[in-house]
Amino acid sequence: MSVLKNQDPELYKYIEQETERENKNFELIASENFVSRATISAMGTVLTNKYAEGYPGKRYYGGCEHVDKIEDLTRDRAKKLFDADWVNVQPHSGASANAAVYLAFMNPGDTLLGLDLSHGGHLTHGSPVNFSGITYQAEFYGVEKDTGRIDLDKVRDKAKEVQPRMISIGASAYPRDFDYSAFRDIADEVGAFLWMDMAHTAGLIAAGVLNDPLPYTDVITTTTHKTLRGPRGGMILLGKDGKNKLGVKARKSGRVKNMSEVLDSAVFPGSQGGPLMHVIAAKAVAFGEALRPEFRTYQKQLQVNAKHMADEFKNRGYNLVSDGTDNHLILVDLRNKNLTGKIAEESLDKAGITVNKNMVPFDTESPFVTSGIRLGTPALTTRGFKEDQFTEVVRLIDTVLQNPNDESTLKSVKEQVQDICAEFPLYDFVEA
Ligand SMILES: Cc1ncc(COP(=O)(O)O)c(C=O)c1O
Known part of the structure; x- marks a missing residue:
């Protein structure tokens, strides 16, 4: 029995919920990652x-x-x-x-x-x-x-x-x-x-x-x-x-x-x-x-994944700041899609896809609204996602952004996100 759960069930419940959120969503915030159990320990x-x-x-x-x-x-x-x-x-x-x-x-x-x-x-x-x-x-x-x-x-x-x-x-x-x-x-x-x-x-x-x-x-x-x-x-x-x-x-x-x-x-x-x-x-x-060799393999893969994600977005008619990426992140300018970063972030969130709204250079919207979203590959690459999964990630994001207010689209995408996540298990514990 978990010590934490025994002593503080209310707090435990919230941590359990966050663990579930991390397990079941596409985590695309460029500044986040998933640490190892040893690091948590x-x-x-x-x-x-x-x-x-x-x-x-x-x-x-x-x-x-x-x-x-x-x-x-x-x-x-x-x-x-x-x-x-x-x-x-x-x-x-x-x-x-x-x-x-x-x-x-x-x-x-x-x-x-x-x-x-x-x-x-x-x-x-x-x-x-x-x-x-x-x-x-x-x-x-x-x-x-x-x-x-x-x-x-x-x-x-x-x-x-x-x-x-x-x-x-x-x-x-x-x-x-x-x-x-x-x-x-x-x-x-x-x-x-x-x-x-x-x-x-x-x-x-x-x-x-x-x-x-x-x-x-x-x-x-x-x-x-x-x-x-x-x-x-x-x-x-x-x-x-x-x-x-x-x-x-x-x-x-x-x-x-x-x-x-x-x-x-x-x-x-x-x-x-x-x-x-x-x-x-x-x-x-x-x-x-x-310091282990696997880390280099991981970094190369997250960079490949970012370039792949950039190409997939461009193929679907999205504008990217600087037209691509050298590193782990891309910045999508949503102005040609008549969307703001705020709307995109909120509708993607409802579909189990976590991103952040972001100013694009020369943005005319406020920082609370913005014209862009920032996406990064570090967390999902840690989970084991490669190019094929990122093709799906972009397809599902595009599906949401084409119908940001359609509840049945958001529900269907959320189910597909959870199915893919289930193939790449993350944390099977709440306390290390
Ligand atoms: C370039 C850069 N410097 C500093 C920071 C601040 O880091 P922290 O949130 O740990 O204070 C960030 C965080 O996003 C960052 O992107």
Whole structure:
């Protein structure tokens, strides 16, 4: 008998319902994935009890001898996975990792140049409603209207105009890869730090199926729960190119320190308290899984699946931002279908297909309505979906979008979704 069910049946019921939802739906949210049972297990351990402010060997609390080994193990695996010189595995989330980068490299009022949120960027890259846009002077580059791609000449012009202290690369809805070497040249021309937020593409980068930012950028942040398929969390990395040896002025003392020291201090005590040791342990599990050869096979497959899904949509007359994808996500512009992202998201949800509405570049709708939907392949590829299943996924989405208000269509699609899901079993447990 489940301990949780016995003690707290009300909570258990809700978790059971969410487990069933994940099992029975097409999960196409590009930022989500399904972690292994071992990863879930590590999160449900006594490690949640332990206070371990500081870093291995330099803690502010006693009794850290075991968690020290866990954090060291996690760091070693992450370094091996990305061929990194240094990592910090303590950020509670992607946003926390990014906050630490700002704290380390920027003074309030300094200028950041980042990708516009409405062109695929992220809130933490300077949005006016986020700390990054409130505390710092945010300037933006975007994508081109006709190609949906970033024009690096325009990024260079903008950088020369606004003279940023830091340039960010990375996105939450950009279907193409980045030319890090070209961004490096631009950053060098204007004397800016170059930061890559690889939250969405970390798994593909680890597997070597997308360009590697580590040799070109000064600092890299990521989430651990998207393509990387770990627990919810964040991480900061430095490449092996000697950047860590570069001195950065410490904010308070003015002492020149290594980048890694400045970043460590920016995480703790700069912006966080005690690390979540149970989550750090789960990161170790996920990184261990990512170091196996099957992980590369998985990343290649999710990329193949994304390209296949893009082609299937185009064959059915859908417009895609940038006309396709290099990574794990596609952005469908629904304007030629006379649909909004809001209507599409809601009707697909009723049919058991989970996506999110998303702004498309130069959108005329509000962020609550939008003209697009964003779809990603990481979660369903984890389930075992290949090209044939993604052909069906697109067929069923198209069926819904042709009849978004027809209840019998939605019901019939939902049954077909559940039949396909039943062939690819996911979680057969509620508690690990
Ligand atoms: C590019 C990018 N950076 C940062 C984040 C923030 O991650 P979190 O939700 O873990 O704070 C996201 C989340 O979607 C993201 O897409």
